[in-house]
Amino acid sequence: xxxxxxxxxxxxxxxxxxxxxFAQPATAVDTTPGKGTPAANYHWVALTAGFAMAIASGLxxxxxxxxxxxxxxxxxxxxxxxxxxxxxxxxxLVLIESLxxxxxxxxxxxxx
Numbered sequence: 001x002x003x004x005x006x007x008x009x010x011x012x013x014x015x016x017x018x019x020x021x022f023a024q025p026a027t028a029v030d031t032t033p034g035k036g037t038p039a040a041n042y043h044w045v046a047l048t049a050g051f052a053m054a055i056a057s058g059l060x061x062x063x064x065x066x067x068x069x070x071x072x073x074x075x076x077x078x079x080x081x082x083x084x085x086x087x088x089x090x091x092x093l094v095l096i097e098s099l100x101x102x103x104x105x106x107x108x109x110x111x112x
Contacts, residue, residue, distance in 0.1 A: 049107040056103035063096045 071089040075082045 046111050049111050053100075053103055053107055056100050060096055060100045064093055067092050067096065 067089060071085050074085045078085075
């Protein structure tokens with residue numbers, strides 16, 4: 001059974017890596033640099049940008065909630081280490097929030 005599963009996963013990986021060979025060539029689309037996305041597919045860019053921002057914001061919210069809960073628990077267990085925990089918390093919150101801000105900047109750069 002294990003051999004069959006390994007063979008199936010190998011064939012699946014092979015199919016995923018070989019599939020770009022069967023893509024149609026982009027003859028009708030202007031692929032010169034700086035032209036951006038073709039007008040026919042531009043609506044997908046805006047849609048995926050919205051999903052990207054929603055996912056980034058949701059994950060930032062979850063990560064910030066977990067960080068605040070862990071730091072509150074750490075300060076409650078060891079009040080003497082509160083300044084160090086507070087500094088690590090603020091640094092972590094800044095780095096977590098930067099994920100959403102980077103996503104927002106990329107969306108503004110891509111969706112013009």
